Amino acid sequence: MLVTVMAANSQFAVAVHVLALIAKYGDENVKSDFIAESVNTNAVVIRRLLCSLQQSELVVSQTGASGGTRLARKPENINLLEVYRAVLPDTEIFALHRQTPNQNCLIGKNIQAVLERLQNEIDEAVENKLARFTLADVIEAVGREKCST
Amino acid sequence: MLVTVMAANSQFAVAVHVLALIAKYGDENVKSDFIAESVNTNAVVIRRLLCSLQQSELVVSQTGASGGTRLARKPENINLLEVYRAVLPDTEIFALHRQTPNQNCLIGKNIQAVLERLQNEIDEAVENKLARFTLADVIEAVGREKCST
DNA sequence: CCATTTGTAGCAATATATGTTACAAATAAG
């Protein structure tokens, strides 16, 4: 039910989807066009996302004919916190004031420091949760989903 | 470090600020103009926010001359989860796909259910954290902040 | 050399949050 919302950023959801799809193809180079079809979006959107994932060393991409993208590690060695950090590095659970509050007001002057500490506490809780899941868990859950239908 | 960010929604931060300020004035009716000065924004923005807080029965507002807003309960009986829910009722930690994934793809078809379950787990963790803090805690922390400077 | 594919710039389209003006409705006070 929660968080710092702006135009809802779905990159984490898409990233998990993309990684699960790539994982399915093992060592093959998966092409951005193919991924885009599964995600139902434009290939450039996917390539942008894959760039972030590559910078965080979660995938390896190759340009040129028979190029594409594959996982940099096994699914059980990629946890969802890494994915989150790769695509949404500076995202907070809730945003602080857009305008700096009135520094002449006692509350205005001190509330931000208090809220920042709260942010950190919550971030920690979320990060702990995310770190507990691996891409392998996701893939397994997708498989179970299939069976139950 | 985290969340579903869209154009960063700072309503929760502002709400906590506003409630702490109102609390300081006890039973007095605090005016939106005055609050807006502390928050450094427009009074209408504050009134909109106060409407949400009133609907969740966290504050009571009065129209007319010598009107304004006061807390509906004591600060120790208002926890931050209530505040969060009052101003950001349908906010999630991370957003799901904007476009529905390709249902002909196995991953595309099942990934959303898996992601939703993950959302729920994380939401629960965040909600538990938020529920642990009251407005009284915030006010106390603001006071301590003052002392340390 | 050529076909393919990533990487990326640049811009359009969309979505959301915030700021602002304006005014109706409610209320206290004289």
Next chain:
DNA sequence: CTTATTTGTAACATATATTGCTACAAATGG
């Protein structure tokens, strides 16, 4: 009852963020 004050809210402007799309350079395999 009239007036000044204040909330409630609509309507619109502005700012910012995400996503989608076109175009093309660079890399690569064959």
